[in-house]
Amino acid sequence: MKKKNYKKIAKDVIDLEIKALKKLKSSISNSFNDAVDAIVKCQSKIIFCGVGKSSKISAKLSSTFSSVGSPSFALSASDASHGDLGSISKKDVLILISYSGETQELKNIIQFANRNRITLIGIVSKKNSTLYKASDIKLYIPEVKEAGHGIVPTSSTTTSLAIGDALAIASMKYKKFGKLDFKKFHPSGNLGAKLKTVEDLMITGGKIPFINENEKMKTALKIMTSKKLGILIIRNKKNLTIGIVTDGDLKRAIQKNKDIQNLTVKNIMTKDPMSIDRNELAAKALNIMNSKKKKITSLCVYDKRNKLKTIGIIHIHNILENNIN
Numbered sequence: 001m002k003k004k005n006y007k008k009i010a011k012d013v014i015d016l017e018i019k020a021l022k023k024l025k026s027s028i029s030n031s032f033n034d035a036v037d038a039i040v041k042c043q044s045k046i047i048f049c050g051v052g053k054s055s056k057i058s059a060k061l062s063s064t065f066s067s068v069g070s071p072s073f074a075l076s077a078s079d080a081s082h083g084d085l086g087s088i089s090k091k092d093v094l095i096l097i098s099y100s101g102e103t104q105e106l107k108n109i110i111q112f113a114n115r116n117r118i119t120l121i122g123i124v125s126k127k128n129s130t131l132y133k134a135s136d137i138k139l140y141i142p143e144v145k146e147a148g149h150g151i152v153p154t155s156s157t158t159t160s161l162a163i164g165d166a167l168a169i170a171s172m173k174y175k176k177f178g179k180l181d182f183k184k185f186h187p188s189g190n191l192g193a194k195l196k197t198v199e200d201l202m203i204t205g206g207k208i209p210f211i212n213e214n215e216k217m218k219t220a221l222k223i224m225t226s227k228k229l230g231i232l233i234i235r236n237k238k239n240l241t242i243g244i245v246t247d248g249d250l251k252r253a254i255q256k257n258k259d260i261q262n263l264t265v266k267n268i269m270t271k272d273p274m275s276i277d278r279n280e281l282a283a284k285a286l287n288i289m290n291s292k293k294k295k296i297t298s299l300c301v302y303d304k305r306n307k308l309k310t311i312g313i314i315h316i317h318n319i320l321e322n323n324i325n
Contacts, residue, residue, distance in 0.1 A: 013147040013154060020144035020155035021162055027142050032163075034137045035121050036170045039070060042119075044091035046072040049080065051105045053153045054097040054160060061095075061164035067185050068172040077105040085112050095121045097164075099141065099156045101129025110134045123160055139163060179281065193323050198285050199278040201322060202301045202312030203229070210235055210310075213242060213266040217253075220245065220265050231298050233310055234269045240308040241300055243269035275300040275307065276314065286319045 039046060046065050048058035058074040065072035075084060085108070088094060094113050096106055101124035113120040114134055122135030125143050132138055141163065144155040179195060209227035211220050213234050224232050224245070234243035245268060253260045253268040260268065276285050276299045289296050301312035 016145055016147050016155050017158045020142075020159050023142045023144060024159045024162060027140055028166075029140070031138055031140070032166070032170075035139055035167055036174060038093050038119050038121065038137060039167060039171045040174045042070070042091070042093045044071075044089055045093075046070050047075050047088060047092050047094050048072065048097065048164075049075040049077055049094065049106065049109060050097035050160075051077045051103045053157050054099070054103075057157060057160050057164065058095075058097055060161065061168065064165065064168045065171075067182070068168055069175055069177040069181060069185075070168070070171055075109075077103070077109065080112075081105070081108045085109065088112070088116075088118060090116055090118055093119045093121065095123065095164075096131055096135075097123045097160050098129075098131050099125050099153070099160070101126045101131035103131075106131065123163060125156070194281070194283060196282045196322060196324060197278065198276055198280050198282055198299075198301055198314050199312070201282050201318040202278065202314045203318070204312045208310065208313055209233055211265055212237070213264070213269070215265050216261065217263045217265060217268070218261040221261075229298065229313065229315060231313070232265065232269075233273070233300060233313070234265055235310075240306075241273065241275075241302075241310040242266075242308075243271045244273035244300070245269050246296075246298075273300050275302050275310070277302060277304050278311065279304070282314070282319050282322070282324050285314050286316065286324060289316055 048062045050058040062072040062074040098106055120135050121137045122131045123139045123141060124131045125141040126132060141159050146152055147154040209223050209229055209232045211223055211232050211234060213236055220232055230247045232245040233241055236242050249268050249270055274296060278301050285299055297316045299314050300310045301314055302309060303311055
């Protein structure tokens with residue numbers, strides 16, 4: 001029996017959706033700006049609602065908005081007509097998704113929004129529809145060709161999802177919602193690991209192997225052994241970091257001097273150690289460690305207010321133990 005090849009079908013479906021997205025891109029108007037303005041100025045919640053496949057898209061977009069700093073939830077159209085309209089307040093922004101704009105289940109929600117002067121954003125493709133006419137802000141989705149005999153919601157759901165994602169990212173950038181903000185809502189999993197900062201993983205307080213530049217190596221070796229990091233952070237009388245002593249520095253010093261016990265720390269230290277701001281991603285710290293010709297295993301950590309004042313140490317083991325690579 002000849003094995004069937006479905007790759008052409010896959011490519012045809014994807015081609016249809018690409019064409020739909022191109023059509024959507026060319027249709028973006030000033031209404032999109034108005035929608036973003038309404039979202040970022042919202043003092044309460046962004047509520048999504050749709051029917052059928054649009055309901056699934058509403059749930060996804062609601063989750064995306066909440067993750068980027070715009071509190072949101074998805075409302076069931078059928079439940080809304082049986083008491084859940086009470087979950088919508090006048091300070092909310094309501095986003096209804098309907099390709100036809102004539103979905104019966106949405107009509108009660110549309111009337112409620114208009115009656116209570118709740119900002120209504122309609123994502124819709126029919127300009128003569130109830131939803132389009134009733135919306136305060138109209139986000140027009142061009143009519144597109146669906147896959148599967150031209151009737152299976154595919155291209156239309158792709159465009160609805162895309163414009164919703166675009167609204168989320170535009171709102172996020174307008175609010176200057178950055179990686180550190182994003183991290184607060186994603187503490188676990190692979191994404192949480194990627195967003196861990198240097199401050200999350202650094203060694204602090206009494207665990208940092210500090211020593212004054214004028215101390216003897218006899219004392220330095222004891223500190224280095226007790227702290228078990230393989231390094232020493234060298235400070236001057238103002239407690240500013242001026243150098244570092246590593247296992248490599250010790251080996252080189254011993255090659256030149258059989259007895260290093262009475263040498264001062266500053267005589268063998270490496271000046272101007274590599275450092276990083278505490279708010280940088282731990283992944284960046286790892287990249288710095290690996291990018292040097294002579295790979296290093298630790299970085300001094302500073303606060304942006306004073307680069308020479310070490311507040312922590314980040315070691316490569318701290319990074320790798322957290323599955324950051």
